[in-house]
Amino acid sequence: MAQYVYFFGNKYADGDGSMKNLLGGKGAGLAEMTKLGIRVPAGFTITTEVCTYFYEHGRKYPEDLENKLQVNLETVEKTMGTKFGDAENPLLVSVRSGARISMPGMMDTVLNLGLNDETIKGLIKKSGNERFAYDTYRRFIQMFSNVVLGLDSKIMESILEKKKKEKNVHNDNELSASDLKELVYKFKDVVKEQKGIDFPDDPYKQLWMGISAVFESWNVPRAITYRKLNHIPEDWGTAVNVVSMVYGNMGDNSGTGVAFTRNPSTGENGFYGEYLINAQGEDVVAGIRTPQPINNMSKKNKSDVSLEDALPSVYKELIEYAKILENHYKDMLDLEFTIQEGILYMLQVRSGKRTAKASVKIALDMYNEGLIDKKTAVLRVDPNSIVQLLYPSVDPKSKKDVIAKGLPASPGAASGEVVFSAEEAEAESKKGKKVILVRMETSPEDIHGMSVSEGILTARGGMTSHAAVVARGMGKCAITGCSALEINEKKGEIIIGERVIKKGDTVTLNGSTGEVYYGNVDMIRSELNDDFLTIMGFANGLKKLKIRANADTPEDAKVARNYSAEGIGLCRTEHMFFKGDRIKAVREMILADSKEEREKALRKLLPMQKGDFLDIYNEMKGYSVTIRLLDPPLHEFLPKTEEEIKELAGIMNVSFDKLNTKANSLHEINPMLGHRGCRLGISYPEIYEMQVEAIMEAACDFYSQGNEIIPEIMIPVVGIYEEIRILKAMVDKKANEVMASRGVKLNYLVGTMIELPRACVIAGDIAKEAEFFSFGTNDLTQTTFGFSRDDIGSFLPDYLERNVLKTDPFIELDREGVGSLMKIAVEGGKKTRKDIKLGICGEHGGDPSSIEFCHILGLNYASCSPFRVPVAIIAAAHAAIKNDK
């Protein structure tokens, strides 16, 4: 029979830090800290297995759970020397969620559980502090009513506010014991009135209700959304931690705080954190009061009072604990602690969330300190987050109209129109607008709005407030605690001194300084620092997949090389067709009435394409360049509306009728499945011949200049063996003609895109001709699912919302469906041609999960947009480290 309940306390723990899956992150951390001799209040963890059981059995618990809980509760009582429900010396507990992976603020917590009109007496007696006891009591009722009984938290809050107004005070802690006592009974009346039940007085009833509420909170909408955003499986479940209370609200030698063993924003190796005197934990996290810096190093203002100054011995013990824990966990840690009358208790340890920049610095520092090895250092850098490092920052030379300054909660920079709610953010961003979400403070309900905003600006909250933590996780720029802002959501305006910012006005955030500017400000792309390049170097040494870039211009090619792309995996020749006035020649080619006319127009394009190729070869010296022959249907090069056709007819000096007829004749009902790719090459061989000529001419020039080059010529949309057979023969013929006329003998490769299900199935045949395959997973996803990327918007949101699809298959490669077809293709291709070169060149080439799949499949390279190259390099290294044992 499963153990279900794991005790910890007084240096003994049933579990340990390795048991995250069973005990959740918090439970495992509490057990591990206890074993390490760190002071932790005694308690026990109810395992995630109970959560699973709870949901699988119609919200019932295992039969023997009650008994096991009772045994453990008694051990806690013994350890703490208190008694649950006792009127003399009552044990109070917190009941907290704790999943495998931290889901900050997503699930519920109840503190101070076990209080009633009897036990309050004991609390008063033991603490000798009536005000503290009633403050604790009212907190408990407020929290329990909301979390367990489902009462709207605003009701209690407004009563509290009313009381403060009545008493003419600003802060909760200015209320007296009798004020608070009054509130306790007022709150109980409200529960009776609103919920029709007496507030439960039995501590055991409170405890079981609290535990159930935490398990239930696994499935509240915001938690489901968070899991979806972070790809956390539904069936993991949460554990529940029941921990004896220690009180940060017992006076000025009490307090509570949050700390990081290193700076989570910059990665600097310095202890970093915030605390509040005379407060309980939720006050810090919720950002209701702006907290104080933990040490003098991180003071921002002269008036700040650090913990280092206020309680120096506590601070000393805290940094000792931090050292022990960091050396033990070998990672930057996020710690929660409470000080009860000068005694420090650790309440949580977990891996600290950090910015991409910090992740790089911390990983490298720890590697240099000998704490971790190279592989671990690379694994510590999340490929999805490092795009942050490539985000723009504010140009220091640009003119700025600073309107306010807050905390630099998440780095980067962003401009956008001001909106005041998550709903507005969503609505405006759907219209294609860039928005900055401005809130008093954010809460988990705001996540959907934050995810569509360019940046987040809050008036309250610190560097560890909800807004700050979430924005860093999302890689979005954020400024918090910008208290100069007077936000009037209803009127849709912000007042800052004498200025008024209205909804729709543009502001720019500088997440690295905390400055808010009016209007748009020039930005520059951040430079890659040495730390980053070092980690990239580690990753490059560890990965198996080569990372190439999709680049159509010499400029793109240069960016790609700067990011260490190892060649070009996809050069889309048609993109060159739009450059300058080339489109004119392209249109002449399309309008040609005969092969001869068409060839005439193509002759004009030839030198231009050749020049482009030569420039790209030059940027990519020594690396492979894969050039794809014309792919889109010809109608993409013609105008669509009558107006545009008329205009073009004038410019091209052809009749409207002729142009209109041509445009109509090329119109397709399903262009995605139309006359494109190699089908054009079969119908109009002269187009592909011109392109091959340009590729080979440029290669001959390049070679004659003393360079090595192996052009890779790629034929798109192949689905039938004869297509590649005919076109391979055409390419060979043309290439040989060019080389013969130039007296040069070059190696070149001819390959195909694999982007149709049929191509996957007959890959073995295609490989008879093709020397390489490049998976075009955009189109392969479209045809495998029968989804049009252009039209999917009408139902994809529904599909994601209802979990029909776990992720957008155009962002993260669908391993099950598309991946199965790729596997068939890889097997078929290798069977025919053992050393066939295999790559991917769709959008998925820059997505970490997709890259991992390509690694598992045994591809040779992934090609992605130039700015995603670093992401791809890290992801490829992760894939190799995780999968190659």
Next chain:
Amino acid sequence: MAQYVYFFGNKYADGDGSMKNLLGGKGAGLAEMTKLGIRVPAGFTITTEVCTYFYEHGRKYPEDLENKLQVNLETVEKTMGTKFGDAENPLLVSVRSGARISMPGMMDTVLNLGLNDETIKGLIKKSGNERFAYDTYRRFIQMFSNVVLGLDSKIMESILEKKKKEKNVHNDNELSASDLKELVYKFKDVVKEQKGIDFPDDPYKQLWMGISAVFESWNVPRAITYRKLNHIPEDWGTAVNVVSMVYGNMGDNSGTGVAFTRNPSTGENGFYGEYLINAQGEDVVAGIRTPQPINNMSKKNKSDVSLEDALPSVYKELIEYAKILENHYKDMLDLEFTIQEGILYMLQVRSGKRTAKASVKIALDMYNEGLIDKKTAVLRVDPNSIVQLLYPSVDPKSKKDVIAKGLPASPGAASGEVVFSAEEAEAESKKGKKVILVRMETSPEDIHGMSVSEGILTARGGMTSHAAVVARGMGKCAITGCSALEINEKKGEIIIGERVIKKGDTVTLNGSTGEVYYGNVDMIRSELNDDFLTIMGFANGLKKLKIRANADTPEDAKVARNYSAEGIGLCRTEHMFFKGDRIKAVREMILADSKEEREKALRKLLPMQKGDFLDIYNEMKGYSVTIRLLDPPLHEFLPKTEEEIKELAGIMNVSFDKLNTKANSLHEINPMLGHRGCRLGISYPEIYEMQVEAIMEAACDFYSQGNEIIPEIMIPVVGIYEEIRILKAMVDKKANEVMASRGVKLNYLVGTMIELPRACVIAGDIAKEAEFFSFGTNDLTQTTFGFSRDDIGSFLPDYLERNVLKTDPFIELDREGVGSLMKIAVEGGKKTRKDIKLGICGEHGGDPSSIEFCHILGLNYASCSPFRVPVAIIAAAHAAIKNDK
């Protein structure tokens, strides 16, 4: 080393009738007849292996071929008592092609080879008939010049015509020996003049040139087209038959003819054929002179002179041979013979081409005669051709304006506009017009025009002329030998007595009587006769696949049952949406602003759909009915143009803007890959709920009336497991609600279309929910190839022309690509659900090759359009007979 050359003659043959692949049909037949003791001129066959060698080695022959040929030629000389190239007693030969499968008139033949100024003397001396000898000589030069030297045949023909005019005669055989001799030298001069070479006099040179010409003719365009139309592989090659000449042109006791052992048009068991006195074989086939009936039974006119009358003993021997051969081959045979001075020689035996009607009658008669078994009888009926039997015929009660009468060469009836050339036929039919091709006579060059015409009408030629044979093969109505027609192709008119029919005028052909009518005439669908029903019964007993029909209306269902469809495999509910003014309610549903409004509109549709289902259940008593839930995207139900939208807005009493906005919002760039099928079911569950309610309500009514019914509810476009899981649950819920409210408990099945590559790949998962799969191979072909059926016209003709594709994959299922995915789906589905019901319901369900593939795959049923049901039944029987050993 391969044998390459096979001798036959004097009752001995190296080969036999089973060796068609090696010797070709003609060679195998000659060998077999020789072995049976039938009089055949001696000769030898050069095998198809030589043809393959010839093309694989740059048109060179195997080294030892010359020697082998010489040895066999000497054996022929010995057998015939003549000598090749001899001036005294010369052996002349015919050189004829002969592929595995008859390709009538497609490849080349040279007769009378071996003649020169020396051997002519021997021919004169031996025959004692100078006129005959020079007629033979001029025929040889004429034929050799055209076939071997590539001279336009019209040049020689015009010289011949000129000579006839000059001599004031009508027929070739009225020219004298000296006229013919003159022509011989004239012809030789023309060759010298046109081709710049002396006409080759060396008989061996003639022979080798003739052999090469026949091998070359395997790859002339018309032969390639024919093979493409008939799916004959390129690499089969042809054999070459070198046979000693016998002469049908030696006078009035000589002749040549073609016969069928039974009537190829009706199947009647009577000897049937045509012959010409004093003529060589090509005169009959080419239809230059209208031949005479072979026996009195088949006389059409009093003036006809039958072979039975003219040469009774020859006729007697001929029917004896026919009897021997038919008993031997156990099939209706097509015979070619020549009579040389009263002696009968058989030149060819092969299975006779026949109409569908004849094939049924002959198969059944032979079964009744004990010649063949049931399986053979069914195999004798070509499923592709039996659609002929379902073709319309002229309504005997309708008014007719008979303008001419010819030979009823191919049955059925057809109306269309008159065109005069294959090119016109193609051009007009591309415009969507129905055309009747009118020609003096047809030739292989006309095939492309014949294939697009509704019917063929020729002024010359008999029942075995090119036009007749080809039309019967194509299952097209044809009238030949309609000599009343004066065709002026240039002026584009036909004069019939005093009437003038112009290009574009409509005529109707009655292929069963030979009557030509002016204008359109009412037609009726031909009744299925008892013979056909008997064969269908045999087929039904032999096949494994059940054959169902795609039917959306009670009327279609009735037709399907009449053709013995075993249920409905696809009932498209959306087709019902267009009936009457239902489209109004459908549009209200689409325009609804809320779920409530949408449900209101759906309530209107419910009773209509329910009524339709009940009517269909009634027609299909005792058989399964598979009903597919809504499939097309909603925009298909809305108008497209501004004009139409305006009109509809008025009718529906909504603003133009609203309607226009809705139409625009539903517009899709690739509707094939859009918001359709089960994606609608997920977005708008109320639509599917209404349909399920209608299906189950109708089923409950039907059950309450004392009938058994198992409705099969089919969900389209499934590609993701969650889609079918969610919708299966919805169907079950709704079905149970209906059954509960009616107090009825029915069995029903829920299944899916398998029409996306992803569905094939994850079929194992889908089968967890789906109780049946129905392959939608139209869409599966679109997505697998990345082809849009609507747009493929821009390149499919190119693809077929250039053999990129062997057949249109929308007509014949692509076994290699689409088929591989189907196989994956079948395996996946069966692994999860051993007894899963498997079917196909696309267009391919009516195509014989596709049906065979479904049989091989182990599907349970194929569903096709009602009129294809008999085709499918025969095809399914063929598949079972051929594949289940």
